[in-house]
Amino acid sequence: AQKVTQAQTEISVVEKEDVTLDCVYETRDTTYYLFWYKQPPSGELVFLIRRNSFDEQNEISGRYSWNFQKSTSSFNFTITASQVVDSAVYFCALSVLTDSWGKLQFGAGTQVVVTP
Amino acid sequence: DTGVSQDPRHKITKRGQNVTFRCDPISEHNRLYWYRQTLGQGPEFLTYFQNEAQLEKSRLLSDRFSAERPKGSFSTLEIQRTEQGDSAMYLCASSPADSVRETQYFGPGTRLLVL
Numbered sequence: 001a002q003k004v005t006q007a008q009t010e011i012s013v014v015e016k017e018d019v020t021l022d023c024v025y026e027t028r029d030t031t032y033y034l035f036w037y038k039q040p041p042s043g044e045l046v047f048l049i050r051r052n053s054f055d056e057q058n059e060i061s062g063r064y065s066w067n068f069q070k071s072t073s074s075f076n077f078t079i080t081a082s083q084v085v086d087s088a089v090y091f092c093a094l095s096v097l098t099d100s101w102g103k104l105q106f107g108a109g110t111q112v113v114v115t116p
Numbered sequence: 117d118t119g120v121s122q123d124p125r126h127k128i129t130k131r132g133q134n135v136t137f138r139c140d141p142i143s144e145h146n147r148l149y150w151y152r153q154t155l156g157q158g159p160e161f162l163t164y165f166q167n168e169a170q171l172e173k174s175r176l177l178s179d180r181f182s183a184e185r186p187k188g189s190f191s192t193l194e195i196q197r198t199e200q201g202d203s204a205m206y207l208c209a210s211s212p213a214d215s216v217r218e219t220q221y222f223g224p225g226t227r228l229l230v231l
Contacts, residue, residue: 004158035219043205045159045222091158101172102211103149104220106158 006107019079023092031097034075040088120223141210153205
């Protein structure tokens with residue numbers, strides 16, 4: 001069985017501070033996919049990034065960056081120079097190749113609150 | 117290119133009533149998923165369609181729940197004899213079928229409140 005843990009329930013920062021969201025996953029599969037989604041107050045889940053288990057290259061995209069470490073089963077996400085519009089719930093999710101239908105296993109989410 | 121749409125966005129009903137939600141996936145997307153999200157939790161998988169075939173149902177989907185995708189395009193999720201525990205956000209997602217695990221794109225969800 002797969003499991004995703006987001007230990008941080010809520011993180012509050014002041015605008016322009018950096019925010020790092022932790023995600024730890026569990027799976028016995030060797031081929032899997034990791035995702036980050038953002039859920040603003042409107043409710044719609046917005047896709048941010050996907051990584052497969054063979055691609056440990058970390059990535060920076062604008063103010064977002066991701067740190068994938070298989071050795072520690074972690075897939076952390078950092079927002080640099082946070083802005084009020086970054087306020088949302090962020091979800092880490094996992095799907096495994098042996099699950100033919102690709103359903104996502106989500107963590108409980110981390111609420112990010114950015115104040116001016 | 118329009119995204120996934122869901123209707124209605126909000127639904128308030130009394131316990132015991134039936135409700136039906138609709139999801140229109142991104143055109144050309146073969147795969148369609150339904151998830152349920154309760155307050156403070158991440159979405160949980162309910163069911164999955166590949167074209168018109170319903171290929172997997174979660175144990176969360178009791179006999180009161182039924183989903184269809186009759187022509188492989190839009191999908192409906194019906195809840196019969198609603199209970200207060202059914203109050204949640206119902207999310208629909210779609211993705212293209214591919215040999216590589218594809219990204220699921222989500223709709224805005226339907227918020228259900230059962231009184």
